[in-house]
Amino acid sequence: MNRLKPKSEFGRNVLTLMTGTTIAQAIPIAVSPILTRIYTPEDFGLFALYMSIASIGAVIATGRYDLALMLPKKDEDALWLLTASGIISFGISLFSLIIVFLFNDQITTLLGNPNISDWLYFIPLSILFSGLYQSLNSWANRKKAYKTMSNNRMTQSTITAGVNVGAGFGHLPISGLIVGGVSGLLVSTLLLARKTYREIRHYLPLKGWLKMKILMKKYINFPKYDIAATLSNVMSYQITYVLFNSISSGATAGHYYLVQKVLGLPTSIVAASIQQVFKEKAISDFNVFGNAKVLYINILKKLLFLAVPPFLFLFFYAQEIFVLFFGQNWAIAGHYAQILTPMFFLQFIASPLSYILYITKSQRLNLYTQIIMLLSVLGSFACGYLFNNIDLVIILISLSMSFIYLFYILISYIKSKGT
Structure with missing residues (x-):
């Protein structure tokens, strides 16, 4: 067993995070066949909405200063950013609470789903603890507390899944999904x-x-460019649930959400685990060598090695897998998963490596790219609406x-070469 353990500190850190992440993601995936038999696609659609x-609000919850926590040389400076x-x-949480109280009816009408009205009051709570969690997690990353980060993810996942299943059997399907997510986030943040x-x-x-x-001014590029960039990125994904409710139905949003949960969430979190360690090592390489080209190539090879087999299998058999595990009612979700497999594969590769753009202060380039991403999603929905074809939207x-x-x-490879 000792021979199988990574010899480098980088490899051990990645393994620590990925172990916790794998277990954390195995829990919701393991209970998903139960949840898809308790909850309807409409229930998932409301939860996705x-x-x-909440995810869009969480983008601005820290002013993106949580990303800058890794950069100061002194812990005291990083603590000021925290x-x-x-x-x-x-x-931001207080402001969002005021907005919900004043404009609940108008927001509900805009979203096109009357069942969301009462749950809007939970949004400020989700935004607050999402922001705190992001900042505290960045501090833990700075201190190389990878075991803490790993255990925390497992705790959050366990609580969320437990409340989801318990509420489902307690005949509280819609509230179970939302309260489960909020409960997991709340407990993990407090710990x-x-x-x-x-x-x-x-x-x-x-x-x-x-x-x-002074420090906020020094790292002003994070809120100046990255809020808009990340907001565009998150909206590229999250606005799909709003638009599916508008041009199709809550059930379509539910099918799409299951795909994101089963494929997108594990993919993004495993990639994020690699990124957490990659960015610490990349910053170090830039400080010492002026570039991180060697590290970039090594991580790219590892990512390809991890990603090719499972995504290739999904590309051919996603629909059969979804029917087998989640039931016949979710065959449409399997069909969507098959179409989206190339996107998830490339997202897995690109996500960790793109932190190079932050290190090289290329936030403006990132902003422009994220805006294009959002526009491409909106264009996809416009074409689908024009031709009345949901499959076309997904493609x-x-x-x-x-x-x-x-x-x-x-572009991350080019930037990794330094000046």
């Missing part, structure tokens, strides 16, 4: 906050608040996003 709104992120999260407090308490209380203003999304991810892979 809720999550799309503080700034937390303050912004509370402010991470307790761990972080133990590490930073010797810095407290922080003095000289002018320092926070165009898969094609356009695949080309964009290929671009990310190429």
Whole structure:
């Protein structure tokens, strides 16, 4: 067994995160065959609509300063950025609560699903704890607390799945999905906050608040460019649930959500685990060598080795797999998964490597690309609406996003060479 363990620190860190991530994702995937027999596609569609709104709000919840936490050389400076992120999260959450109270009816009408009305009041809570979780997770990454990050993901996944299943058997299907997601996020954030407090308490209380203003100005490119870029990216995915509700039905949104949950979520989180370690090593390589070309190529090879076999299998047998595991009612989701497999494959490759754009301060380029991504999704829906063909929407999304991810892979390689 010792021979199988990675010899390098990088490999051990990736293995730690991927082990926790694999277990964390195995839990919801394992209960998915139960959930798809408890909940209807319409139930999943409503949950997807809720999550799309919460996810869009979470993008601005930290002002994107959580991404800058890795960059300062001093922990005290990083702690000031952590503080700034937390303050912004509370402010955005309070603002969203006011908006929900004042415009609940109008928002419900705009979304086209009356069942979402009462659940809009949970959105500010999701935004607050999403922002805090992102910031605390970045601090843990800075401190190389990969085991903590791994355990935290497993805890969040276990609580979410437990509430989902328990509420389903308790005949609370819609609330079970939403409350399960909120509960998992809440508990995992509190546990991470307790761990972080133990590490930073010797810095407290922080003095000289002018320092926070100086650091926020120093890393202004993160909110200046990355909010719009990430907002475009998240909307490219999350707005699909709103639009499916508008041009088709909640059931279509539910089928699409299951595909994202079973394929997209594990893919993105496993890739994110690699990125968490990659970005720490890439920053180090740029500081020492002025580039991260060798690291980039090595990680690209590893990603291809991990991705090719499973995605190739899915491309040919996705529909049969979905029917087998989730039931005949979800055959349409399997059909969508087959169409979207190339997109998920290239997303898995591009996601970790694209952090090079942040290290090289290429946020503006990232912003333009993300806007193109959003426009391509909107264009796909426009074509589908024009020809009254949902399959056409899925095909165009898969094609356009695949080309964009290929671009990310190429431009990240160019940027990894340094100046």
